[in-house]
Amino acid sequence: EQSQDLAGKQVIVTAGGTVERLDPVRFLTNDSSGKMGFALAEAAANRGANVTLIAARTSAEPIQGVNIVHVESAEQMLQAVLERYDSADLVIKAAAVADYRPVARANHKIKKSEEKLVIELERTTDILKTLGEKKKHQFLVGFAAETEQVAHYAMDKLVRKHCDLIVANDVSQEGAGFNVDTNIVQLFGEEGLLEAMPMLRKREVADRLMSIITQRMQAKAAA
Numbered sequence: 001e002q003s004q005d006l007a008g009k010q011v012i013v014t015a016g017g018t019v020e021r022l023d024p025v026r027f028l029t030n031d032s033s034g035k036m037g038f039a040l041a042e043a044a045a046n047r048g049a050n051v052t053l054i055a056a057r058t059s060a061e062p063i064q065g066v067n068i069v070h071v072e073s074a075e076q077m078l079q080a081v082l083e084r085y086d087s088a089d090l091v092i093k094a095a096a097v098a099d100y101r102p103v104a105r106a107n108h109k110i111k112k113s114e115e116k117l118v119i120e121l122e123r124t125t126d127i128l129k130t131l132g133e134k135k136k137h138q139f140l141v142g143f144a145a146e147t148e149q150v151a152h153y154a155m156d157k158l159v160r161k162h163c164d165l166i167v168a169n170d171v172s173q174e175g176a177g178f179n180v181d182t183n184i185v186q187l188f189g190e191e192g193l194l195e196a197m198p199m200l201r202k203r204e205v206a207d208r209l210m211s212i213i214t215q216r217m218q219a220k221a222a223a
């Protein structure tokens with residue numbers, strides 16, 4: 001029987017890949033399926049939390065008992081999270097958010113003309129960093145999708161974005177990261193590596209992560 005150790009807690013999970021439009025029929029996105037974020041939302045709901053899942057582009061199945069908010073772009077995800085941030089106890093940012101978006105969005109389908117077409121991109125707002133800077137009572141968990149020097153970049157994100165925990169996945173490993181049913185994660189806290197998990201189904205990864213997150217939230221609240 002799952003303990004209800006998140007009963008009464010407001011939890012926000014973000015999932016999926018953001019969509020940055022070029023014109024009405026074309027967009028930039030990434031390989032995120034949303035499965036990792038959906039698994040975390042379900043794991044939190046099973047522990048009694050009141051969960052809002054802010055989902056960009058995803059192929060994951062809806063979850064019973066979880067309130068879903070659909071968004072498209074990084075900007076929309078930012079607004080959806082900020083609207084709910086003050087009342088949140090825990091925020092988990094599993095979404096793959098675009099770092100760049102097209103500077104211009106055409107109102108009509110872009111026509112074929114020259115041999116080469118250059119698309120200018122601009123930086124999006126870093127949602128996690130924004131949340132870190134505004135953090136009060138909230139417990140903030142970020143993800144890090146890396147292909148090299150995983151520990152180094154994970155710790156850099158933890159410090160720079162003011163996160164309580166970072167879940168790092170080496171997305172170049174088979175069975176880890178984008179658009180698969182399993183993941184291989186390493187969890188980092190301010191003291192460094194806390195746990196390195198073997199390859200597990202994302203739902204199992206989510207349960208193990210939620211156990212540690214819950215313990216740490218309780219320890220932080222008691223401190």
Ligand code: PMT
Pocket residue numbers: 015016031032033034035036037074093094095096097098099124125126127128129141142143144145146157169171177178179180
């Ligand atoms: O969805 P799946 O197919 O199940 O795949 C899962 C996953 C690989 C997408 C997931 O496990 C994962 O790693 N998610 C984070 C992907 C990512 O964007 O990583 P990043 O290292 O670029 O970003 C670091 C953190 O900053 C992330 O928490 C991200 O949500 C956040 N971020 C990034 C850019 C931005 N503009 N705003 C952000 O908040």
